[in-house]
Amino acid sequence: HPSIAEPIKAQQLHGYSSRELSVDSQGLLNEDLQQLPWPQIRLATLLLAHNETGVIQNPLPLAEDCESHQIPLHLDAVQAVGKIEVNFHALRATSLSFAPHKFRGPRGIGGLLIRKEARLTPLLHGGHQEHDRRPGTESVPLIAGMARALELWHQNREVRMSRLKTLRDQFEQLLMQAIGEITIIGATSPRLPNTSTIAFHGLDGEALLVALDLAGIACSQGSTCASGSSEPAPILIAMGIPADRQLSAIRFSLGHQQTTADIEMAAARITRIVKQLRTATQP
Structure with a gap:
């Protein structure tokens, strides 16, 4: 997705390189993870559910290898949350992002789940909100709307x-x-x-x-x-x-x-x- 691909491209200006993992004819991850250059890897990211095909990945094999090599794994779950059940802890990722407008919540806000031990450097500076991770006064109506939309989706979700x-x-x-x-x-x-x-x-x-x-x-x-x-x-x-x-x-x-x-x-x-x-x- 461009929201992931474009920031990765931007990091190439700072000397980083990237590699896309292969998928099979049905859109599922089809890479020999053991052959990846793990000592050179600093971050892995995976689209949990694809926005165009709807294909849902199983992130556990990648998550296990990331854990064993102490590499953070981010899951883009924007398309998944509000459509299927998503258990952050069970997926074993370092972080997971979602957006409430995908499940009839408000626009202009997103959610990021992070493991307690993860350390993030803020992209912006100027305030100590959100545990020094993102400055600026929080929008309480948007936060409340996001939480309520998620609660409503969970009712009769199956x-x-x-x-x-x-x-x-x-x-x-x-x-x-x-x-x-x-x-x-x-x-x-x-x-x-x-x-x-x-x-x-x-x-x-x-x-x-x-x-x-x-x-x-x-x-x-x-x-x-x-x-x-x-x-x-x-x-x-x-x-x-x-x-x-x-x-x-x-x-x-x-x-x-x-x-x-x-x-x-x-x-x-x-x-x-x-x-x-x-x-x-x-x-």
Whole structure:
């Protein structure tokens, strides 16, 4: 995610180098951790749940190696918290970040969980708030809103997660049956219950996105944090997805307010538009 990738790039100006770990065709970490140059490593970071594919990683193997080599491990759990259960202690990370706007909380605030023994040098200076880690008077309304949003999500969370997964699976099955020539990205991996990224074979993703928008289907081509870019998502390249399918991939996100009727209507509209575009582009 750019919120992690860009700060890492900035550190290269100070003499640091970085290395991206490989993933397999389903988006799961696929690196021989024993072969990493551990004596040279100062920090490891992992996206717990991917914002574009919804694929959920198992961080424990990496966490165990980081612990044995005394390397701090940060987990970006922004997409995970509020969608699946996240146990900071069980994940064995040094730190974990999350954002309440992902679970219907306020914007303008984020959360960072840190092990007690971890030592952080503040990026900003000017006050002693938050145990000398971040200066500035705290926004009590935002803090209270974040805590309350998390409490509300935890109520009936298992029912909500199960319902979303059922709707997502139904949505994908309807499209598979009606269209056929599509690829569900990361289909066999553990995924967030609300996220579905689908490549529509033979179509231009940008043209499809415009047509879907005109039909009242809200979706995206990649992350909103990379909007305006015509390049394929880096994760699709890393997964080895064929180039034509990279550019035809569309991300759909479901919300708790969606119903079975909504899913059926959306699938019907998408099917109609895809068939129209395929007919129009046939030689």
